[in-house]
Each structure stands twice: as structure tokens, then as C-alpha cells.
Amino acid sequence: QVQLQQSGAELAKPGSSVKISCKASGYTFTSYYISWIKQTTGQGLEYIGYINTGSGGTNYNEKFKGKATLTVDKSSSTAFMQLSSLTPDDSAVYYCARVNYDYFDYWGQGVMVTVSS
Amino acid sequence: DIQMTQSPASLSASLGETVTIECRASEDIYSNLAWYQQKPGNSPQLLIYDANSLADGVPSRFSGSGSGTQYSLKISSMQTEDEGVYFCQQGLKYPYTFGAGTKLELK
Numbered sequence: 507q508v509q510l511q512q513s514g515a516e517l518a519k520p521g522s523s524v525k526i527s528c529k530a531s532g533y534t535f536t537s538y539y540i541s542w543i544k545q546t547t548g549q550g551l552e553y554i555g556y557i558n559t560g561s562g563g564t565n566y567n568e569k570f571k572g573k574a575t576l577t578v579d580k581s582s583s584t585a586f587m588q589l590s591s592l593t594p595d596d597s598a599v600y601y602c603a604r605v606n607y608d609y610f611d612y613w614g615q616g617v618m619v620t621v622s623s
Numbered sequence: 624d625i626q627m628t629q630s631p632a633s634l635s636a637s638l639g640e641t642v643t644i645e646c647r648a649s650e651d652i653y654s655n656l657a658w659y660q661q662k663p664g665n666s667p668q669l670l671i672y673d674a675n676s677l678a679d680g681v682p683s684r685f686s687g688s689g690s691g692t693q694y695s696l697k698i699s700s701m702q703t704e705d706e707g708v709y710f711c712q713q714g715l716k717y718p719y720t721f722g723a724g725t726k727l728e729l730k
Contacts, residue, residue: 551724553721601667607714609669610659610667612669
């Protein structure tokens with residue numbers, strides 16, 4: 507069965523970076539893009555961008571350019587998202603999701619990132 | 624960016640009641656619309672894609688309809704397990720955007 511297993515919760519200081527992972531199983535990893543989505547109570551669900559798991563090509567929401575960097579390791583079927591120059595506004599739950607055409611058919615369990623001094 | 628406006632923000636329904644949630648796009652999205660259900664502490668789960676196609680394993684009491692800028696999700700007979708938050712999402716243009724969500728509770 508398709509599974510996206512994300513890494514654990516992160517507590518980070520303002521100005522630092524975090525890198526969270528999303529390990530896929532149960533399907534051919536390079537056949538589907540992976541997207542990342544931010545969820546906060548105030549802003550709801552926000553699309554960050556996607557990575558082409560075959561080529562490594564990326565597309566970012568303008569709002570997250572310079573904030574998020576998406577990478578992939580095909581050998582381990584894992585996608586990564588690094589968040590840099592963290593501020594309290596980056597505190598959120600971050601999901602990876604498998605892209606099927608123009609929708610998200612499988613989601614990871616989410617990673618809570620808390621930015622606090 | 625395409626704005627997605629959901630209504631109502633919250634509602635409560637009795638067991639067996641029919642529930643309808645609306646989603647309006649700021650421009651024509653040509654049925655590139657998905658619906659998701661999120662239960663507390665869980666990630667969103669796909670219910671409907673392409674405006675009216677039922678995702679695998681989703682009960683047939685869920686259905687989607689609409690075109691152009693107006694879409695709706697219908698639950699034909701409210702069940703206890705249908706409590707949660709429902710989101711719409713447009714997939715026509717990047718960045719993909721979501722509605723703010725509709726919280727559905729059992730009355």
C-alpha cells in the first residue's frame with residue numbers, strides 16, 4: 507500500500523534551518539511528483555511547491571521561494587524539504603503529498619515545526 | 624492566485640441528514656477541483672477529484688458536482704464518522720490553492 511512516512515517533530519530557534527524528510531513506499535517513486543503543503547490554524551492549507559522525483563526539477567509557490575528548498579534522493583525514495591531563516595511564522599504542520607495529475611491522493615502524517623527561542 | 628471561497632465555515636447535521644458544502648473559485652477552473660476530509664490529528668484524505676470522481680475507498684454517500692466557478696460536495700446521509708473539516712482545492716493553475724475549510728459536526 508502507498509505510504510509516505512515523514513520525519514519527527516522539530517523545535518528550532520529563530521534564524522536556523524530544519525530539513526524534514528518524506529519516505530515513500532508501496533509504489534514506483536519516480537512515477538509521481540511530491541508536493542509539500544503547510545497547515546496553520548490561521549492560514550489554513552498553503553501549497554509550497556513540488557519536486558519532480560525523476561529529474562529533481564522543482565516548482566515553488568512565489569511565497570515560499572527563498573524559504574523552502576526541495577530535494578530528492580531516488581536511491582532511498584525520499585523527498586526532503588529544507589526551511590531556512592526560520593521565524594515564528596514558519597511554525598506549522600508540514601505535509602508531503604503524492605501528486606496525481608492536479609490533486610493529492612496520498613499524504614504523509616505531517617511534521618510539526620515549532621520555531622521558538 | 625486563484626481564490627477559493629468555501630461556505631459555510633461550519634455546520635452541524637443530524638444522523639441521516641443530507642449535507643452540502645459549497646466552494647466558489649475566483650475564476651473558471653474547468654472542473655480541476657478536489658475535495659478532502661481531515662479528521663482531528665490526521666492528515667487530509669482525498670474524497671473527490673476532477674469535481675465529481677470518487678476516490679478509491681470513499682463511501683458512495685459522498686458526491687461532487689459543479690462546473691465553472693461553482694462546486695459542491697454532498698453527503699447524502701450524515702454518519703458519525705463524517706465529522707471533520709472539509710477542504711476544496713483547485714488544480715488548474717499554480718500555485719494550487721485551498722478553501723479555508725468547512726467544519727462539520729454531528730448534531
